[in-house]
Structures are given as structure tokens and as C-alpha cells.
Amino acid sequence: MPWETVELNDGNHIKTIGYGTWTIGKGDQAVDQIAQALETGYDHIDTAQSYLNQEEVGQAVRESGLKRSDLFITTKFSGRDGLSIPEAIKQSLDKTGFEYVDLYLIHHPRLVGDDVVGAWQQMEELKAKGYARSIGVSNFGIDDLEKLKDAKTKPAVNQILLHPYVWKQQKPLVEYCQANGIVVEAYSSLISPVTRMPGGPVDKPLAKISERTGATYDQILLAWAKAKGAVVVTNSSKKARLLGYLDAGDLLLTDEEIAAVDEGGSQQGVEGYGLFARVLPGVALFSVAFVVSRVLISAGVW
Numbered sequence: 001m002p003w004e005t006v007e008l009n010d011g012n013h014i015k016t017i018g019y020g021t022w023t024i025g026k027g028d029q030a031v032d033q034i035a036q037a038l039e040t041g042y043d044h045i046d047t048a049q050s051y052l053n054q055e056e057v058g059q060a061v062r063e064s065g066l067k068r069s070d071l072f073i074t075t076k077f078s079g080r081d082g083l084s085i086p087e088a089i090k091q092s093l094d095k096t097g098f099e100y101v102d103l104y105l106i107h108h109p110r111l112v113g114d115d116v117v118g119a120w121q122q123m124e125e126l127k128a129k130g131y132a133r134s135i136g137v138s139n140f141g142i143d144d145l146e147k148l149k150d151a152k153t154k155p156a157v158n159q160i161l162l163h164p165y166v167w168k169q170q171k172p173l174v175e176y177c178q179a180n181g182i183v184v185e186a187y188s189s190l191i192s193p194v195t196r197m198p199g200g201p202v203d204k205p206l207a208k209i210s211e212r213t214g215a216t217y218d219q220i221l222l223a224w225a226k227a228k229g230a231v232v233v234t235n236s237s238k239k240a241r242l243l244g245y246l247d248a249g250d251l252l253l254t255d256e257e258i259a260a261v262d263e264g265g266s267q268q269g270v271e272g273y274g275l276f277a278r279v280l281p282g283v284a285l286f287s288v289a290f291v292v293s294r295v296l297i298s299a300g301v302w
């Protein structure tokens with residue numbers, strides 16, 4: 001299961017697979033899900049102010065009996081509750097019950113408006129105070145990152161959407177990050193056949209790789225993101241799948257296979273969440289037709 005650790009630009013290390021808590025909800029069910037991930041061998045947990053389950057992360061870690069220092073915990077400033085960055089990290093530490101987080105991210109550039117530089121200085125201060133061992137960003141584009149090029153501390157990571165159907169758009173950003181020593185963290189890498197877009201052009205190369213390796217599509221997609229040099233953040237409610245993801249750390253794709261997946265992804269011609277891009281024109285057309293028919297009916301024309 002060689003999901004190795006990689007060194008961040010500040011000398012800290014991050015495990016290359018993480019368990020994300022975005023979709024697991026709150027309360028006991030969330031604690032159970034996180035506990036399952038910890039038992040299965042995940043030692044990198046990714047949460048956020050906006051996922052509303054930071055307390056559950058803290059509880060699951062305490063109940064696991066694992067040493068805090070053996071775990072890598074990320075949380076994010078999501079601009080909730082009217083809190084500033086310094087207030088939000090204190091709230092996160094209170095909620096989790098941890099003295100520090102391993103990685104603290106600005107969840108999205110829009111949360112800090114035009115003042116990316118000022119917000120980043122606040123991030124640097126909380127790192128200096130020891131509240132976060134490393135600091136980074138999420139969903140930042142090249143323009144946003146350029147604003148931080150003279151910062152004292154570089155962002156350690158940029159956590160971004162990365163799956164085959166957005167590879168063409170995200171490639172320059174991934175290359176920029178890698179050229180500037182910023183580790184790319186991939187989220188929602190299973191979008192495509194597995195979670196949202198069955199029947200697309202990526203299915204064919206995945207089927208071929210699956211035939212050669214015996215791996216499932218989800219394992220291949222994680223191995224694909226790893227091959228792009230990304231740390232992956234993923235999730236499953238099922239233990240068997242969580243184990244399968246860990247096994248995917250051993251899965252080596254050939255250059256030809258990676259190129260075939262890239263090529264399939266580039267054919268879809270969608271940005272971001274492809275399903276929405278496919279469904280939206282139909283929804284828009286239906287809405288216009290509906291409104292026109294209502295107007296014609298009320299005017300007595302139809």
C-alpha cells in the first residue's frame with residue numbers, strides 16, 4: 001500500500017491519501033464513519049469549517065486511541081459564522097479539541113475577496129503561533145497564486161478539483177503548482193464514470209486498464225491522480241472500498257494508459273462538474289418553453 005508521504009515546502013510531511021469528511025454529515029453517524037476510516041488505516045483526515053463535523057473529527061480521533069502526532073489533520077477557513085481567519089482557526093481548535101492542525105487552508109479565494117495578500121499574512125501569523133503546522137489554499141487559480149509569489153511563506157498545498165474530465169483545464173495549474181513547490185491535493189477524483197458521469201469517453205480506457213490490472217474504476221482513478229503527482233483526498237462509506245483505495249497505492253499505470261485516460265477526459269468538453277454542464281442546457285430550454293407557454297396561455301393566444 002505505498003501511499004507514501006511527501007515533503008511539503010516547509011519541511012513537514014503529508015500522507016498522499018486522505019479521508020475527506022465533506023459528505024458524511026454530523027453526529028454519531030459521522031463519528032462512526034471517521035472511526036471506520038481510522039481503523040482501516042487512514043491517518044490523514046480532511047475536514048473544513050463548512051463541513052460542520054470538526055467536533056466529530058476530534059471525537060473520533062480521541063476515541064480511536066491513536067496518537068494525535070501520528071495523524072495528519074487538515075481543516076479549512078470557509079468564511080462561516082462571520083469569523084475572521086484568526087477567529088476561525090481558534091474555533092476549529094476548540095471544536096476538534098486539538099492543540100494544532102497539521103494543515104490549514106483558505107477554502108476558496110472568493111472567501112477573502114480582493115485581499116488575498118492580507119488574508120495570507122493572517123495565515124502566516126497562525127502558523128507562527130503554532131496553531132497550524134502548515135498553511136495552504138484551495139481552489140486557487142494561477143492568478144490567485146501569483147498574488148502570493150512574494151509571500152514570506154509559500155502555500156504548502158493547493159487543494160483542487162482534479163479528475164479526467166477537468167484535466168485539460170487544470171493541467172496548467174497543476175504544472176504551475178509543481179514548478180513552484182506547491183503540492184497539489186486532488187479532490188473529487190472519482191467524478192466521471194464512478195460517481196457522476198457514466199457512459200463518457202473515459203469509460204473505455206478505464207475498462208481496458210481494469211482488464212489488464214483487475215483494478216476497479218475507483219482504484220484506477222485514484223492511481224491516475226497519483227500519477228499526476230497529486231495527493232488524493234477521497235471518501236467512502238464502505239470499508240471494502242476504503243481498503244480498495246489503499247490498495248490502489250500499488251497500482252502503476254503505464255504512460256500509454258494515462259495518456260488514454262487524459263485523451264478520453266479531453267473529449268467531453270465540459271468544465272468542472274460535467275454532469276451539470278450536460279444537464280443545464282436541457283433545463284434552460286425546458287424553463288424557457290414553460291414560461292413562453294404560460295405567457296401565451298394567459299394572453300389567450302394558446
Ligand SMILES: NC(=O)c1ccc[n+]([C@@H]2O[C@H](COP(=O)([O-])OP(=O)(O)OC[C@H]3O[C@@H](n4cnc5c(N)ncnc54)[C@H](OP(=O)(O)O)[C@@H]3O)[C@@H](O)[C@H]2O)c1
Pocket residue numbers: 019020021022023046047107138139159160186187188189190191194195216218233234235236237238241
Ligand atoms: N476543497 C474543496 O473545495 C473540496 C471540494 C470537494 C471535496 N473536497 C474534499 O475531498 C473529499 C472527497 O470528495 P468527494 O466525496 O467528492 O470525493 P470522491 O473521492 O470523488 O468521491 C467519493 C464518493 O465516491 C463514491 N464511490 C466510490 N467508488 C464508487 C463506486 N465504485 N461506485 C459508486 N460510487 C463510488 C463513494 O460512495 P460510497 O460511500 O458509496 O462508497 C463516495 O461517496 C471531501 O470529503 C472533502 O474532504 C474538498
